[in-house]
Amino acid sequence: MTRLVDTHCHLDFADFDIDREDVIKRASEAGVKYIINVASSIEGSRKSVGLADKYDPIYASVGIHPHDAKEANDSAFSELKELAKNKKVVAIGEVGLDYYRNLSPRDTQQETFRKFIALAKETRLPLIIHCREAKEDLLRILKEETASPVNGVVHCFPSDKELLKAVLDMGLYVSFTCNITFKNALGLRQMVKDYMPIDKLLLETDAPFLAPEGFRGKRNEPSYLTYLTEELARLKGITVEDIARVTSWNSKKLFAIGEAVGPDDTSGNSAIVYPIRKSLYINITNRCTDDCVFCVRNATDYVMGYNLRLEEEPTAKEVIDAVGDPSRYDEIVFCGYGEPTLRLDCVIEVAKALKAKGAKIRLTTNGHGNLIHKRPIVGDLAGLIDRVSVSLNATSSETYNRICRPSFGPRTFDEIKKFIIECREKLPEVEVTCVEMEGVDIKECERLVTGELKVKFRPRRYNVVG
Ligand code: SF4
Ligand SMILES: [Zn+2]
Numbered sequence: 001m002t003r004l005v006d007t008h009c010h011l012d013f014a015d016f017d018i019d020r021e022d023v024i025k026r027a028s029e030a031g032v033k034y035i036i037n038v039a040s041s042i043e044g045s046r047k048s049v050g051l052a053d054k055y056d057p058i059y060a061s062v063g064i065h066p067h068d069a070k071e072a073n074d075s076a077f078s079e080l081k082e083l084a085k086n087k088k089v090v091a092i093g094e095v096g097l098d099y100y101r102n103l104s105p106r107d108t109q110q111e112t113f114r115k116f117i118a119l120a121k122e123t124r125l126p127l128i129i130h131c132r133e134a135k136e137d138l139l140r141i142l143k144e145e146t147a148s149p150v151n152g153v154v155h156c157f158p159s160d161k162e163l164l165k166a167v168l169d170m171g172l173y174v175s176f177t178c179n180i181t182f183k184n185a186l187g188l189r190q191m192v193k194d195y196m197p198i199d200k201l202l203l204e205t206d207a208p209f210l211a212p213e214g215f216r217g218k219r220n221e222p223s224y225l226t227y228l229t230e231e232l233a234r235l236k237g238i239t240v241e242d243i244a245r246v247t248s249w250n251s252k253k254l255f256a257i258g259e260a261v262g263p264d265d266t267s268g269n270s271a272i273v274y275p276i277r278k279s280l281y282i283n284i285t286n287r288c289t290d291d292c293v294f295c296v297r298n299a300t301d302y303v304m305g306y307n308l309r310l311e312e313e314p315t316a317k318e319v320i321d322a323v324g325d326p327s328r329y330d331e332i333v334f335c336g337y338g339e340p341t342l343r344l345d346c347v348i349e350v351a352k353a354l355k356a357k358g359a360k361i362r363l364t365t366n367g368h369g370n371l372i373h374k375r376p377i378v379g380d381l382a383g384l385i386d387r388v389s390v391s392l393n394a395t396s397s398e399t400y401n402r403i404c405r406p407s408f409g410p411r412t413f414d415e416i417k418k419f420i421i422e423c424r425e426k427l428p429e430v431e432v433t434c435v436e437m438e439g440v441d442i443k444e445c446e447r448l449v450t451g452e453l454k455v456k457f458r459p460r461r462y463n464v465v466g
């Protein structure tokens, strides 16, 4: 059962007066385990806390929407501060700027937003930020006011790559609504597909607003979060379960609600094996002979909602036991949160055991195996590894050294090329990947890989699993 978190809806609105209980029940039947009821006024903040007190799955935020910024006087702030003491209040919001409807004067909106940022810092709660046609002022105020860090999410995110980059650079989360399913939301979908890192992604309905395609013009409700989840899974090329796990984990990190990590990791223990799509990934080491500037290990212990930071490297037997029956998966992958060939014996022992059970096996590697073992190792993998993905990320030794900072120094790049050619000769399927990032000429990489090395090329988006 999927476990989703609707991080933004307004069940306190009169739209839900006739059937609020049913709406909450339908949400839980649809797999929406937690709901954050987001306040937009003083009265709404009181009601939001009331709902959180009454219903287990509901959490609350307190705040005043920029439309009503003019009602945010001192007594309103003291009341909100009191309400924020409630254990189920997990955020300050929704607050921000709305220059689309301008229902409060712009300078009042700005002043109130600054006060809410201060309140978030004081209460140590994250911000739920609303921004409509006010990008420049929003970013300026956030930069000025968040010299000491404040966490938060920009909700109902629009199709705006520049804003996305700026918000992500500030470390903020981003949430999308069901408007991503609208027929005409082509730009928004493309932006999510190409640029949205899932480790900053949150789900929201913003109900009663923005019902998904097929229900447009009708009232939205948290159970419709499933439509958003399906669309996001399609865009990112992963499963609904993957989206659910990652976004639940993100909600936990930002709002501290729910247990919500994953089937192998409900307690935050590190994962030796973890499923993504129909593949099972194996995590045997966190050590590596590269130190790539983009390496996910430097940024987080968590990949796709799984804790990959190993306390101890597992033995081959532990790995084989953890995999169980490999026929449940399309492929078993030695993952790249560390360099698997540093543990060549373990790779071989595990691959032998799994191969005997009919598994299809892929190795992701930095291609340093020969350097690590001071001998050609590809022959050892023949008959065991069906597919190998070598990350190259450069077209010259100089670029490779700058981006991947290998422990073997300048000779590494040429040794990887030799390794790839050996793989081509001895293993059924070889692909070479390059991460798309500034300073890497992807077209040039492709020419090198398909022309000189004569193997398959796969560009990899930064922050997207391969
Ligand atoms: S090769 Fe992979 S694991 Fe090693 S530093 Fe680079 S990105 Fe990280
Ligand atoms: Zn809003």
Ligand SMILES: [Zn+2]
Pocket: 008, 010, 038, 094, 206
């Ligand atoms: Zn809202």
